[in-house]
Amino acid sequence: MTSKWIFSGLALATFAALSLSACTTPTPPAPVALNDGELALPADYKSWPKFLSAVQRPDAKQVREIYMNPVAQQGTAAKGFPNGSVFVMENYAAALKPDGTLQRDADGKLVKEKLVSVFVQGKNVGWGEKANPALANGNWIYSAYTPTGEKSSVSTDSCRVCHLPQASKDFVHRYDEYFNTRKTSAWHTPQVVAALNAPTALSVQDVVALHTVR
Numbered sequence: 001m002t003s004k005w006i007f008s009g010l011a012l013a014t015f016a017a018l019s020l021s022a023c024t025t026p027t028p029p030a031p032v033a034l035n036d037g038e039l040a041l042p043a044d045y046k047s048w049p050k051f052l053s054a055v056q057r058p059d060a061k062q063v064r065e066i067y068m069n070p071v072a073q074q075g076t077a078a079k080g081f082p083n084g085s086v087f088v089m090e091n092y093a094a095a096l097k098p099d100g101t102l103q104r105d106a107d108g109k110l111v112k113e114k115l116v117s118v119f120v121q122g123k124n125v126g127w128g129e130k131a132n133p134a135l136a137n138g139n140w141i142y143s144a145y146t147p148t149g150e151k152s153s154v155s156t157d158s159c160r161v162c163h164l165p166q167a168s169k170d171f172v173h174r175y176d177e178y179f180n181t182r183k184t185s186a187w188h189t190p191q192v193v194a195a196l197n198a199p200t201a202l203s204v205q206d207v208v209a210l211h212t213v214r
Ligand code: HEC
Pocket: 055, 057, 064, 066, 087, 088, 089, 119, 120, 121, 142, 143, 144, 154, 155, 156, 158, 159, 160, 162, 163, 171, 172, 173, 174
């Protein structure tokens, strides 16, 4: 055997060993362990599904839009939200009348004005380990941004303090509201909602028929 053959044999063996190790990598690497303020504002969040829209906060003189990433969308009322979940909340000032009171539209809703801040909340394995243990929110972490996407100086401990009482709801405010809304929109067409609210009793057949109307 010439040295040329030995060399290409070695090269082949090295290639085979490398390919084999690539194929047998057991699990993807663990996510980088982030802490408060380190979760970036996702560039594409406006294309995410809505968690809740036009949340009315007359007390704070704000209207809020809440987005969830597709991982969070897999959450269930029974199990909460999986690791990898991210929420983004846009906080808009509500329009005021010249006398300083809140303006309302024809439906009595607050009128959205300019964006004042953007809040991000995400969870993953090992996240939030540097947080004050008394304020641990599972493995959720918090970041706050200005309307132009710069990091804001708001203390993230304040986020923890106010989300902490929601521990039984995976630290997510309006958890019940979301899961109830989702159930209604998935199962109840407008016809079904109207029928359920109607005073007359419906037969099983009526209900089945209504659920198949699209
Ligand atoms: C005074 C209480 C309070 C504080 C402080 C607070 N939040 Fe919240 N947060 C809420 C409430 C209540 C909601 C539900 C929406 C609403 O009613 O405005 C919410 C909703 C959210 C949501 C949408 C997902 C969810 O959990 O419902 C995100 C994201 C969020 N907050 C992030 C933050 C961040 C980041 C901070 C700190 C910079 C923060 N919050 C501080 C009360 C608070």
